[in-house]
Amino acid sequence: MSIKSIRKILVLAFILTVGLYGFSLADVLTPQPKDKPSPYTCKWTNNPPIIDGKPNDACWDKAIAIDNFHLPWLQEKDRPSRTKTKAKLLWDRDNLYYLAQMEDHDLFADVVEHDGKTWDNDVFEIFIKPSSKHTGYYEFQVNAANTFFDCFFPKKRELTENFADIVKADKFHMEAKVVLDGTLNKRDDRDKGWTVEGRIPWVDFAKTGGMPNIDEVWNFGLCRYDYDIKEKGPELSTSAPLKSKTHADFHLFQDYAPMVFEGPIAPASTLGRVPA
Numbered sequence: 001m002s003i004k005s006i007r008k009i010l011v012l013a014f015i016l017t018v019g020l021y022g023f024s025l026a027d028v029l030t031p032q033p034k035d036k037p038s039p040y041t042c043k044w045t046n047n048p049p050i051i052d053g054k055p056n057d058a059c060w061d062k063a064i065a066i067d068n069f070h071l072p073w074l075q076e077k078d079r080p081s082r083t084k085t086k087a088k089l090l091w092d093r094d095n096l097y098y099l100a101q102m103e104d105h106d107l108f109a110d111v112v113e114h115d116g117k118t119w120d121n122d123v124f125e126i127f128i129k130p131s132s133k134h135t136g137y138y139e140f141q142v143n144a145a146n147t148f149f150d151c152f153f154p155k156k157r158e159l160t161e162n163f164a165d166i167v168k169a170d171k172f173h174m175e176a177k178v179v180l181d182g183t184l185n186k187r188d189d190r191d192k193g194w195t196v197e198g199r200i201p202w203v204d205f206a207k208t209g210g211m212p213n214i215d216e217v218w219n220f221g222l223c224r225y226d227y228d229i230k231e232k233g234p235e236l237s238t239s240a241p242l243k244s245k246t247h248a249d250f251h252l253f254q255d256y257a258p259m260v261f262e263g264p265i266a267p268a269s270t271l272g273r274v275p276a
Helices: 003-021 025-029 072-077 163-168 202-208
Strands: 040-044 085-091 095-103 123-129 137-143 148-153 175-181 193-201 217-226 235-238 257-261
Touching: 085 217, 095 123, 095 217, 137 193, 137 202, 148 163, 193 202
Parallel strands: 040 085, 040 257
Antiparallel strands: 085 095, 095 193, 123 137, 123 217, 137 148, 175 193, 217 235, 217 257
């Protein structure tokens, strides 16, 4: 077979491969971003956790840990947060579950009003942008005093909007429990940290279709404010690659990381069983 014939066969094979797998020549020639995050797998649980702020439920053992909290808006000077955070997510037919264990040397939270300015305190935040088929995104917060903030934004938050009206527009049903390892609001001692465990029912996502389908991909960012009286201001950190701006902005939903909802896994004893 001549070299010319071999070339024709290779070109034909390439064209068939492109057609079968749905990518184009431009996809092949265009370099893919090296820092594009792989989807986080939100595991299914048949035995949901007891919401008590203690990470000892067996279901949390199979959840994948998220511990890459950093400061991406620093661009090339991006670094890990000074205090460590380890978070986990799970889901079932009723709720999205979350757990966050946070190192914190100065436990501070004095906002006790629901939907108050919890970001003025030590706070853990969850931002969720459902699939691209839906507009809007959600923000859920719990501070170290176990005070909640929950809100649906129909579009990216703008400072010129009437923020109070947006916050009051929807009712949410999140539950959470905080456990402290230290003394709250005693600023002259050294604390160890705090843990928050919670659940958000799928009804709270009704404006974007409610519960996700198995293998559906959403986008999310886990964020944190950590206040320390020894520092000039709080340290903000996130698990998402928020690099669109050179200052911290947790509302950059276009930069949120992908999350895929993994379905139930059949027990090993039923694998390969032939249905009647």
